[in-house]
Amino acid sequence: MSPQRRRTSRPPAGSPYGPLSDDLSRRSLLKAALLAGVSGPSLAALLSACGGSEGANGSATGSSETLASPDNPVKWPISSKNPPIESGLKPKPGSTLRIYNYADYMAPGVMKDFEEEFDVKIRLSTFNDADEALTKVASGDLKFDIFLPSYESVGRLVQADLLRPLNQDYIPNVKNLWPEFLNPWYDQGWQYSVPYTVYSTGIGWRTDMVSEDVGARENPYDVFWDPQYKGKLAILDDLRSAMGMVLLRNGIQDVNTTNSDDIAMMRDQLLELRDKTQPRVTIAMYNDMPSGQYGLCQMWSGDAVNAPYYLEKDVSPDVLRYWFPSDGRGLVDNDLMVVMAQGENPVAAHHYINYLLDAKVSAKNFGWTGYQPPQKALKPGSLVKDGYVPDNLSSAVVQQQYFDNSVRLLQLPVATDNQYHQIWQEFKAGG
């Protein structure tokens, strides 16, 4: 409906982020420079990269990129540089499959089973936040086969030509997924990505450390600004989740706002939050809250489901609570699996992705990570009954209909993304 958003304006004068190039040929030069310059081990490649980028230094104009959104579904072109693999191949026995993922976000048992069944060694590397992951993946020389990004970065990954299009012949198990994920707006026809998990972003707390029922507040998000919890709470070290929460608190459903007043308001409230409650900024809620480091935090639903396993033995799991708006009008997201072009074992990568989509395997993985896969067999209505999610955390179950009216974090235009990052930088520098 809304026209494809394109950014053509110049970055603000004195932009700290360096010049951006509009010119297409120059842009591909830059891209080549980026890939060659950082991944190429040879000095010659580095030098040629420098030759390419120097010219671009002077021309600071905008760049155009395609931004996918539910209103603007995108079917990405198939990469000519990284062709999909041939059908019908088997992974080489004894070969290595490199996976890049968040910590504690994939069951070790599942990986071990796959290793035994397919005679492939899995090497897992982990990251802490999406920005860090993107930075390392872009260097290209880490040779990751599978990467688990969030959906708002898939566009960037495709446009930087870092992904290998999927050969869908290898992945018949997609039939197990919720049907809406077979043609998602961020990657029409799932040419590059397969969904891994669905999760919401809400508030978690422990009734033995927080006496009030946070979810019963008129505006539960206010709790993060309540001075009585100073030094006793944490918010997610993920700028989009944290900043989206600030917007939602103010009733702004467009968590991808480019409106400068909204952005200014968001900055002020974020800094106010920091000064009023001195939050810890981390993504280790699933461990920190159960171990008693704090009793209240912004939380991903999967971490809430997982938290009971990290509780000390003498604490009852009944103390854990999770709040998410029951009408689903909060942050609901999904993470993906993609095959990286830089990987050396794309065949094993395809087999592994298919393996993870198997109903039994993904149920086992869910049991360990707490993050719900969008599998038909795992009906949201019966997750509590079947013992996947404890009763007191039933609100952490992601309902399929959440996706009808939930708030989605989208890839931002570059200039806005820079603004968000600068606010986050200011927030994290401390006052």
Added chain:
Amino acid sequence: MADRAKAPATRWLWPLLALPGTAWMAVFFVAPMYVVFAILFGAVDPILRQPIPVWNPFSWDVSQFGFVLEHITGADGFFGPALMRTVGYVAVASVLCLLIAYPVAYYTARFAGRWRGLLLAALIAPFWISYMMRMLAWVNLLQTDGLVNRTLSVGGLFDVHPSWLSGRPSTVVLGLVYGYVPYMILPLFAGLDRIPAATLEAARDLGASRFETFRRVTWPLSRQAVVVSVLVTTLPMLGDYFTNDLLSGSPETSMVGNLINNSVLTPGQTGQAGAFVVLILLVSIVPMVIYVRAGRSGADVKS
């Protein structure tokens, strides 16, 4: 005549001996530093906003450096507090380290007697355990119902439940002191151990009290070791970020190391990390110069 005959051999010998060190410096300091500059003054790719190093100094772009400098002071100076905090924390931690390390090193060097070997081993023991592990151990001890609070409340007798890990400067300083004090003890011990016993005996023979001996002989002779040990602990503290990450994790205790860590990992901000690195380098060159001068005057005294 003999001198002239020797000259050609020594003329090449000394530079040759310096070669490995020079090569080491070139490969592991000068070259990486140049890369830092190339990124700091370089460009950013438009899609993933990764840094693109610019190797030619004539086309360097100073906007990222300017951005950092602009935001250190003034109304928009949101980096300023973190930099001041770093100086404050590191200063306090260094003084505390010295207060702890000096007596320990002094005792070990002068009075430990036959326990000396054992004591030295005990002092080195913390090095056997990874720094990260030692910090994680503190997280366990300091959490709300951890051992420290349980001890303070004497098993529930008093209700003392400070939340140590919630962004307290004192906890961060404690972490720094605990983490770096072994690095201070060793050079101090080496320095104190080198003071000849005869000098001290001479001072006592000439009528100085124990305290006077310390004040007029031991302390001046150990001053250089103090400078060295303060430097070897202070400089790494300046770049430390994980002590802070593990023991606080709150922006309210962010140090310059955290600023570097955050910006390195943020698309489009990598160059700013280079700016902080350069700032730290400039700041740490000052004590280095003091140290070198102290070393020179020490050499003068000896000769």
